[in-house]
Amino acid sequence: MATILDGKKLSEKIKQEIAEEVKKLTDASLQPPGLAVIIVGNNPASKVYVSSKKKACAATGIFSLEVALDENITQDKLIEEIEKLNKNDKINGILLQLPLPKHFDEHSALEAISPEKDVDGFHPINVGKLYIGLDSFVPCTPKGIIEIIKRYNISVSGKNAVVIGRSNIVGKPIAALLLKENATVTIAHSKTQNLPELVKSADIVVSAIGKPNFVKGDWIKEGAVVIDVGINSVDDPSSPKGYKLVGDVDFEEAEKKASYITPVPGGVGPMTIAMLLSNTLKARLRIGS
Ligand code: GUN
Numbered sequence: 001m002a003t004i005l006d007g008k009k010l011s012e013k014i015k016q017e018i019a020e021e022v023k024k025l026t027d028a029s030l031q032p033p034g035l036a037v038i039i040v041g042n043n044p045a046s047k048v049y050v051s052s053k054k055k056a057c058a059a060t061g062i063f064s065l066e067v068a069l070d071e072n073i074t075q076d077k078l079i080e081e082i083e084k085l086n087k088n089d090k091i092n093g094i095l096l097q098l099p100l101p102k103h104f105d106e107h108s109a110l111e112a113i114s115p116e117k118d119v120d121g122f123h124p125i126n127v128g129k130l131y132i133g134l135d136s137f138v139p140c141t142p143k144g145i146i147e148i149i150k151r152y153n154i155s156v157s158g159k160n161a162v163v164i165g166r167s168n169i170v171g172k173p174i175a176a177l178l179l180k181e182n183a184t185v186t187i188a189h190s191k192t193q194n195l196p197e198l199v200k201s202a203d204i205v206v207s208a209i210g211k212p213n214f215v216k217g218d219w220i221k222e223g224a225v226v227i228d229v230g231i232n233s234v235d236d237p238s239s240p241k242g243y244k245l246v247g248d249v250d251f252e253e254a255e256k257k258a259s260y261i262t263p264v265p266g267g268v269g270p271m272t273i274a275m276l277l278s279n280t281l282k283a284r285l286r287i288g289s
Helices: 007-027 044-060 075-087 106-112 124-132 140-151 171-180 195-200 251-257 268-286
Strands: 034-040 063-069 093-096 160-164 184-188 204-207 225-228 232-235 243-246
Touching (some): 034 075, 044 268, 063 075, 075 106, 093 268, 140 225, 140 268, 171 184
Parallel strands (some): 160 184, 204 225
Antiparallel strands (some): 232 243
């Protein structure tokens, strides 16, 4: 049976560490870190994410500012708001909640965020720095995965890692980070052939595709480390809400084969917010007193 990688517990510990660092600043009468979260429109899932980000800031002493914009504003107006935040001294980190409503150009909006305040690590400058191994803001979910791996003392060097999914938010950056840790990395995607065989060769599997129970237990090599990034809602008549959250991996089966596995919920998810706070603290400490 696998050891469960408890991201919930670990994220609480990290948030505690961050709160202590923030307290050091405020005890010295210095400004706490400040995070601005921009939300455009009324996407219900985005609203839930933004509210949990604000709560996590409050719990660690980080100042947060929600900038809620109407979905009918223009791209120029959005950029203007981002530029105001770039100049705002109380704000060290800026997060533009994605996805944006359809008529916006996401790339150019992300590029308007100052790379020094880009706590999501989505600006091309930070993406490039990550690839060439320079210090940069690393996207929160992949950073959370590496933090889990390190804090559980899981060795990565020389291991075969298979990443399923090639998104800019998870797949590509986690592949870069695993490569930096000296894994041999393969990125699989919807056109990949013989995926079960490929996954069977992996010492480390990271799945980030958003398909419930897609990765089967018999794809998992004995002793592999399984990191499940999927958060998928499936019908569950036995639950009061009528649904439950499951990952991309068939947990019950995979748990019997893996050496370590992340649960859903309570694995990678909580680490993402903890890493956002960590990046915001990093942005604050960069500018000194
Ligand atoms: N939407 C889904 N995940 C993310 C994320 O990590 N950052 C932002 N800004 N939006 C998201």
